[in-house]
Amino acid sequence: MKLIIATPSPYARKARVALMEKGITFETIVDNPWLREAQAPGHNPLGKIPILVLDDGRVLHDSKVIVEYVDTLGAAPRLIPIESWPRIEHKQMEALADGICDAVVLTVLEHARPMPAQSADWLARQRAKIVAGVAQCERTIAGREWLIGERFGLADICTGCMLGYLDLRLPAFDWRELSPQLAAYYERIAARASFRATQPSAQTLPALG
Ligand SMILES: N[C@@H](CCC(=O)N[C@@H](CS)C(=O)NCC(=O)O)C(=O)O
Incomplete structure (x- = not known):
């Protein structure tokens, strides 16, 4: 398959x-x-x-959707539990971490507009979501090894990817200072082979009018 x-x-x-965590070649x-x-527009x-193109063309x-599908493959432990409530807890953390990323994307795009067109109110609105979202992550990880349950899973993937994205896009935002337990947790997440192999890096952004 191709990603x-x-x-x-x-x-x-x-x-x-x-x-990678599921041990699937792609x-x-x-x-x-x-x-x-x-x-991307040719497929989506x-x-x-991301877009996953299966070997049969689907x-x-x-x-x-991709992570849900991937979790049905391979022999490695499930990333998303089958049981109803733990499953929902992982999906809730996914919604939170992805929502923080959405606010960061909107911030980056706003900064790509010419200075006079940028809205300080809009940027402040996104900033508030990012700060409150990270604070929620800090409360969730407090005193725990993993965000949900007793082992690594979807919630940890999404939160780790979100924190890596904050470092890439908003390096001046010192979330580690505000969230020391999250910072210690992230050290462990970032040391995993799957995270080390997928360090984010910048690409050209559009010039927006
Ligand atoms: N909710 C989507 C978000 C995907 C997304 O926003 N991808 C961005 C890159 S980070 C993109 O392709 N943007 C191009 C566009 O919006 O036209 C997901 O979880 O996959």
């Missing part, structure tokens, strides 16, 4: 980490969804990555 990604994307990183195709010649009407997006 179409962009190198900065925390959503694509979720899919990459999940595939080919990585690097796209830049912001460029005219991007491959929304023009967004196509899956977005990251939530």
Whole structure:
């Protein structure tokens, strides 16, 4: 199977980490969804990555769907428990971490607009979501080894990818100072082979009017 990604994307990183943690072999195709010649719109009407192209030609997006599918494959332990409530708790953390990433993306895009067009109110609104979201992660990890339950899973993948994205896109935001337990937890997450192999890096962004 082939996974179409962009190198900065925390959503694509979720899919990459999940595939690696499950021990599944895949080919990585690097796209830049912001460029005219991007491959993404040919597979996903929304023009967004990540996109998983199966060997029989079937196509899956977005990251939530890809991770759900990947979790049904391979012999490695499940990333998302089957039992109802633990499953929902993992999905809730996914919604939180992805929501923080959404606010960071909106911040980055706002900064890509010409200075006079940038809205300070909009940036403050996104900032409040990021700060409150990270504070919720800190409360959740307090006194625990993993975010949900007793082992690594979806919630840890999403939160680890989100924190890596914060470091890439908002390096001046010192979330470690505000969230010391999350910082210690992230050290452990970032040391995993799947995270070390998928360090995010910047790509060209559009010039927005
Ligand atoms: N909810 C989606 C978000 C995917 C997403 O926003 N991807 C960005 C890259 S980080 C993208 O492809 N953006 C291109 C666009 O919005 O046109 C997911 O979880 O996969």
